[in-house]
Amino acid sequence: MKAKYQDILYIIIYVIGIVLLFMTAIFYRQPLLSVFLILLLILPPLSIYGFIKALPLLKVILKPEYTEYESDTEGRLVLNVQNPTLLPLLNCRLFFTVMNMYYPDDYDRELLFSAEAKCNKDIYIPITLIGAGMIKINVQKLMISDPLHMYTKEIAFNEITELPVIPQKKELADLKFAKAAASDEDSVWAPDGELTRDIRDIREYRPGDRLKDIHWLLAARTDELPVKEYERAKELYFLLLPELDKADMQETLATFYSVAVKLLDAGEIYRVAVYHSHEDTVMLKTVDCTEALKEVMFELFRESVGDICPAMDRLKLIYPDAHGIIRIKGNSIREDS
C-alpha cells in the first residue's frame, strides 16, 4: 500500500479511536479514559513536529561499494543512513531501480528501513552481476513518515549512478592481422583514407584523440588543447568492429574486450568502430591506453542492442573504401577483406 494511503487509513483509525474514547469517556466518566484521550490528542502534533525538525538532518546515500566490477562477480550497494537527531525515524522507504542498460526490464524496488536515533549505519544490498554492461542505479525517491505514520514526506532524487561491469578476459590464440593493406609508406589505403603527414587543420581536442596529435607547442601558449589534424594520418591502425546483437552480445563483448586488451598489452594503438544506434551511425575511436579502452567500453554499454547489428553496413557506407576491418561477433574474430 502506498505510504500516503496508509497515512490516511491510520488517521481515520486514529480519529475513530479518539471519537470512541471520547464517547466512552463521556458516558462512563472515567479518569483513565480522559488520560488516554489527552494522550491520543497530544501524540500526533508531537510526532509530526519532531519529525519535521529531524527530517532535514537525516542523510541517506545509496552507492555501489566500488566504481566498477567484472562480470560474473558479486558486489554490493551500500546504503548509508545517518540520523543525528534524538527522534527515531523508523518509517523510511527508499525507491530505486537497478538494471543493466542492455536489458529492457527494470523492477521497482522499495527498501524499508529504519533510521534510529543517533545512528550512522550501513545497509548492504548484495548484487550478482552476470553479464557485462552498464548497471544503472536510479535512486528515485525517499519517503519518510513520522513515528505515528500520519504524515509522509516524499523527497524526490532521480539520481542515476552508473556502475560499469567489464567482461572477463578470454584466452585467445595469437592474433595475426594486417594493420591495413598498404602499397607503400606514403600511400596506403586505410579506412580513413590515404595517409600523409600534411597538417590540414588545427582544431579543439575531442575525446578519443591521440595524445601525440596534440599541438603541445600551441597548448603551452594558450589555455586550450589544440589538436593537429592531418591531411591523412600517417600510421596504420587496426580497426576493430564489435558487432553487438541480442543473440551473442555477451560473447561479443568478452571477445572484443579480450582482443582489445591483448592489443594494448602488445603496445598497439588501434581504432574501434562504435555503432551508435540512436543516430544509426558509426564513430571511430582511437584506443591507446586502458582508460581509452574503458571509454570505448562504456560507450558500447550505453548503446541499445537490436536483433541484427547494422554496424558493418554503416561503416561501409561512411567509409566505402575501408577494408581490413577486424569484425568481432560472438566468439569469432575475422578480418574483412
Place this chain on the structure above:
Amino acid sequence: MLRLPKTPEEKRIETELTTLGVSVGQPYTDTGMRRAVLCLIRGLLVFLSTFGTIGGLTHAFGLEFNPLTIGIALFVISVVICFTYFNKITFYTGYVLIFMAFLVLYVVAYSHINSGFQAFLNEVYKAYSDFFNLPSTRETTEYITDRSVTVPAAMLFTGAGFAILLNISISAYMDLFSTFLLTFLPMQLAFYIDIIPPMPYLVMLITVYIAVEILSRSGRFRLPYRYKKGQQFVMMVGNGRRFSLRPARKTIRYEYLASGRGMLQEAVVGVAASALLMLLLSTMFAGRFTTKYVSNRIKDATDGYVKMLAQGGITSLFNRYTATGGISHGRLGGISSVAPDYETDIIVRLIPTSVGESGGRISPLYLKAYTGVYYDKNRFYESVPGKNEATADIADQRYIPSGANYMDTDRVAYMKLWLLNVDADNYYDYRPYYTLYSSSGRGEKFTGIGTAALIFALTDLHASEEADKDKDKMAEWVIAHKDDPESSPSSYELIYTPFTENAYYEPNPTVDDDSDASVYEDYLAVPKELEGTLDIAIREAGLDKITVDPSDTVLTGINPKYKEYIVGQSKRLLILQALRDHFRQDYQYSMMPGTTPFNRDTVDYFLSEQKRGYCVHFAASSTLILRRMGIPARYVEGYVVNPSDIVDGEIYKEPASDWIIGADGLDISATEAVTGSDGEEALKPGQIAVVDAEIPDANAHAWTEVYIDGYGWIPYEFTPPSDEEDLRLGGFGDFLARLFAATNRNRGNGSETGSEAGRINPGTGALKGLRNSRIFKIFGSVDFILLPVIIVLGTVALMILAIEGFKILKWRYRLSRLLKDGNYNDALLMQYLRFLKSLRRKGIITDPYPTISEVSEELTKVPGFKSDIKNDIPIRDSLDVVSRAAYGPMQITPDEYTATLKTMQSIIR
C-alpha cells in the same frame, strides 16, 4: 545425477539475471539486531503490561503484596514466555512446555491460587457492594486464609496467563487494540467504581500503549521465529499498478524486520511521555475527573449489568427463555432483565373518570389475565396438580366483575370498557379492576380496598331488585368468549365498576362459606423445601410479631359477635402492610436483577440472597410468605393501565348512555355544551369523553391477591417503587434518542404506579426521552475532559512556540554579536542561509545545499522574475559579495553587508 528442484529464490535470481542482467539479493546490515535482544525488549513490554494490570488491580482493591519480588518474578516469567518466539524450536516446544508448567503449577498450588483468587474476588464484591449499595454481598470461601501467601500465588499464576496472552498481542502482532483490551478491561474492575490504582502502574500501561502504537505503525518489530538466523530483511515480490492500463511493473519490496535499538528507543520514549503526562495530569487535575456526575442511560444500563454480575455472577446475565415483555405465564427467575419492546399490546377505551382517586393519588386500573395457584420449581401454575381445571375457574368467579360484583345501584355507576387485544396473549381475558390506593404507602392503617372489604363483610346488605334489572342489561353488553380460546375475538367489552369513596359498602353476593373452604384448601400450599427460607423471611420482616389491638381499628363499636373475625382479618391487613414496608426498606426494585442460578429456586434465592427484583419476584415471594402464614394468597399477572396512559390517549366524544349504566345519581355526562380552552366546542349535552389508552408490553405486571374471609379476593401491591432508571432497549431510533437523554438519579422517589415502565418513569412514551433530552447537560458536563485536554494541548503548543521563539532569539543574538565584533562575513552567511531557507520554502530551490551559481541559475527560472538576472548589477554584486564572504580571506565592508541584505530581502519579496 539427481537434480534438486530450484528454490523460489534460485528461480527469482535466474529470472532477474536473464531479464535484468543483474540480480539484487537480500539486504543486510552490520549492526544486526540480536534475536535475543529483541525477545528481551518484547519481554520488557509484556512485563510492563502484565505487572501494570495485575499489580495495579491487586493494589487497587487493597490486597497487600511485595511489589519488588512479584515484579521480578513476573519479569522473569514474561521474558521466558517471550523467548518462545526465539526460533522454530522454541516456538513449537515453548508453548507446550509453558502450558505444562502452568498445569503443574496449578495442580501443586491449586488451593493457594484458588484461595488467593477468592480473596481478590471477595474484595471486589465488597467494593462493588459498597459502591452500589447492594442489599447483599456475594462471598466466596477462601480455603487458606493466609493472604500473604495466597495473594502472591494467585498473582503469579494469573500474571503468567496474562503474559501468555500479551505475548501474542505484543510479540506476534504488536497490536495496540488487543493489548489495550487485555489490560484495560481488567482494569475496569477498579475504574468502574472510581478506584484509581497507584501512578506507577498506570505509567507502565501507558508506556506500553505508546511503544506498541509507534512500533506497530513503523513495522520494525517483527522477527518471526521461522526466519533464518541472521535474516534481517524480508523480500516481497508483487506486480505493481494492478488496476492501471499500463503494463504492470514488477515491484520488489525489502522490508527491514526488526530494529532492537528502535524498539528500545520507543520504549524509552513511552516511559518518558507517560510519566510526564501522568505527572502533569495528576498535579493539575487531581480529583477533577470524577466530579459532576450526570447519569445517562448507557452508564445506567451498564451499571445494571454490573450489579447483576456482582451479585449473581456471569450466569445471571443470560436468559433461560426469551421474554420481551407481556405476561410470563407464571414463570420466574429465568431472565436476567426485563426487555420490553414497547409495542402496544392492548388498546383500552374507557371513560377517563377520576375513579380510584383518593387523597390526590390516582390508582391504576389493573387488567387481570393469569392466576397462579400452585407453586413449584420457579413456576406458578394455574391449577393444582391432580385437581381439575375448575380450581382456576372457581377462583375466577370471585373477581370477574360480572355485574354482580361490587354492585350498589344507589351510588355506583357501571361503566363499559372496550378492549382491543393487539398483541397480548389472546388465550386470556383481561378483566379490569382497581386496587384503590392499596400501595399508597401513606402509612395509614385500614384504608383502601382491604378495609372496604372488611366493612362489607360485616354488613348485611343484599342486592336490590333494581340491581338485578341492571344486571340483565349488562348481560347484553358482555360478550361471552371464554368457551373457545381458539376463536376468542380480539376485541370485546366488559362492564366494570369504578370505586368511589363511597364504594366501601359494596355487596359481594358470590362469596359464601363453601368457597372459603376450597380457598383454604388450594391457596395455602407452599413447597416443603421453601419453608425454611419463608420462615426466615417472616422473622426478618417481623411478621410473626404482629398483633392487633382492637382499639386501634376503625371497627370499634361494631357488634361484639364479630370480634374474633375483626381481629383475625385486621391482623391479616396489618401483615400485608408490614410485608410491603419490609420490601420497601430492605429490598430493591430492579428491572435487571439477573437470572436466578440454575439449581436455585427463584423465591428462595430472591428472599435469602438477591433481594433485588421486579414485580414477579415480589408478587411470587409475597404470595408464598402469606401462604406460609396461613393467609390464602395467589399470584396474578396482567396489565396495568396507568393514569399517564389515559392522559396520553386519544379522546372521542360518545353518547353517555352507551357507556354508563345507572348514571342517574351521578353527574358524569355533560348536561350543557362544554367549551374547550381553544374555543372549540368540546362536548355536547348528553355526550361523554372516552379515551383510547394504548397499553404497551412494558405495562405487563404481576401482583398478589389476598383472600379476605367472607368477602373474597382483594388485589395487593407488594412491589416497591423503583429507584432505577428506565433501561429500555428498543429500536435503533429509540436508542439514539435515548443516547443523549439524561436520567434522574433520585433514589427512592419512584412513581406509585404499578407497571414496570410506569414504575420507573411515569408518562414516558418512546420519544419522550428525546423530548426530555438533556443533551446539553451531558455535553455541558464534559469540561472534566475538555479543560484538561485544552490545557495540555495548550501547554504543548506553548512549548513548541517557546522552542521556536528561543531559536529565533538565539539566532538574533548570534547575529548581533557577530556584527558587534565586525565579523560581517559570518553575519552575511547567516543571513544568506536564512535567505536560502525562504527560497526553499517558496519552492524556488529544492537542493538543500546549492552553490551560489546554482541559486542564481534557479532564480532566472522563476517566471515573472527579472529575466536578465546575470546582468542585474545589484544581484550579481550581491552574489559576488556572498562568495567573497564565504571563500575570501578578507572581511566584507558594512556597506556591502547592508546592500547585499537589501538585495536578498527584495528578492524574497
